[in-house]
Amino acid sequence: MFHQIVLKRGGKQEGESPFWISFSDLMSALTVLFLVVMVVTLVTVTKDVVPAEQAKNQRESDIKELMAQVRETSRLFPEVNVNESTYRIDLGKAVLFDSGRADIRRADATFLRRYVPVLLKAQSTDIGKKWIRRVVVEGFTDEDGSYLYNLGLSLNRSKSVVCVLFAQPTVGELPLDDVQKRQIRDLFLVGGYSFNSAKKDKEASRRVEFKIDFWALDEKGQAEQTSATTKEFGQC
Numbered sequence: 065m066f067h068q069i070v071l072k073r074g075g076k077q078e079g080e081s082p083f084w085i086s087f088s089d090l091m092s093a094l095t096v097l098f099l100v101v102m103v104v105t106l107v108t109v110t111k112d113v114v115p116a117e118q119a120k121n122q123r124e125s126d127i128k129e130l131m132a133q134v135r136e137t138s139r140l141f142p143e144v145n146v147n148e149s150t151y152r153i154d155l156g157k158a159v160l161f162d163s164g165r166a167d168i169r170r171a172d173a174t175f176l177r178r179y180v181p182v183l184l185k186a187q188s189t190d191i192g193k194k195w196i197r198r199v200v201v202e203g204f205t206d207e208d209g210s211y212l213y214n215l216g217l218s219l220n221r222s223k224s225v226v227c228v229l230f231a232q233p234t235v236g237e238l239p240l241d242d243v244q245k246r247q248i249r250d251l252f253l254v255g256g257y258s259f260n261s262a263k264k265d266k267e268a269s270r271r272v273e274f275k276i277d278f279w280a281l282d283e284k285g286q287a288e289q290t291s292a293t294t295k296e297f298g299q300c
Contacts, residue, residue, distance in 0.1 A: 119281055126191045127151075127278055133189075134276075137182045144179065153274040155179070159225070161270040163208065166220035173228040174237055180229055181240070183274065184247045197283075199251050200275040201225045206266040207259045218256030225272050226252055227300035245297055 128148070135146040143158035158179070159172045168176070187196045203221035205214040229248055233239040240248075255275075262269040 116281075123195065123278075123281060126195055130186055130189070130191050130195065131276075134182065134186050137185070138179075141175075141179055141182075143175075151276040151278070153183075153276070155272060155274075157268070159272055160267060161221055163206070163266075163270065164217070166203075166217060166224050168224050168228050170234065173231065174234055176225060176228055177233060177237065177240060180248070181244060183276070184244050187247060187251060195278045196251070196276060197279045198253050198277045200253050200255050200277055202255045202257055202273045202275055204257050204261060204269055204271050204273070205259050206269040207262050208266070209259075211258050214258040215256050218258050219254060220256075221270075221272055222254035222256060223300070226254060230297050230300070249297065 131146065131148040131151060134153070135148055138144045138146050138153070141158070143156040145154040145156060146152075147154070155175075158175045159168065161168070183199055186192045187199075201222040203218035203225075205218050205221075207214075209217075226248065229240060229252075230245060259269070263271075
């Protein structure tokens with residue numbers, strides 16, 4: 065009456081095991097591949113970053129050394145204040161202008177012809193030739209008068225500084241030679257600040273400063289000589 069029911073236990077699902085094993089191997093392989101790609105990428109990036117960082121550090125070190133040299137040499141001129149972080153050189157009371165005037169006093173002109181060789185000497189060093197792009201002569205005024213009037217006045221004051229460097233020296237004064245004058249011609253630019261950055265003292269505001277401008281890493285280290293070297297310096 066009763067039929068015996070026999071339940072056969074199925075065998076292990078052998079068909080499933082190869083699938084899961086293959087999937088696990090695939091994931092492991094992908095992980096290894098990802099790690100390999102990351103390592104290769106990091107090595108490539110590091111090769112690019114390290115030289116760039118070294119070049120940046122070298123530039124900063126060179127400029128710091130150069131500015132320290134300028135500051136040390138400028139100790140011979142107590143009026144001069146060298147800011148090594150902003151690359152600015154404040155001539156203090158050594159060169160000041162009368163109100164509304166751009167002409168330079170004789171004593172101030174003599175001072176300029178004595179001091180500027182300090183900058184030219186710095187530019188003549190290996191570091192200077194590599195990094196100094198230009199020297200900007202910046203003129204300033206007090207707050208009397210309009211902005212545009214003072215802008216023109218400050219530019220004229222900067223121009224006057226360059227002019228006296230090419231002018232005939234006084235008796236007993238050591239003149240700048242032609243090599244130094246060519247350096248000035250190729251390096252010096254003039255700029256005007258009007259009454260921006262005026263000081264509390266009006267007399268102290270009527271001044272000039274030098275600003276050393278350096279090449280960036282991605283710029284050419286030395287400027288092309290585009291001007292004719294045989295041209296006369298001329299007169300102001």
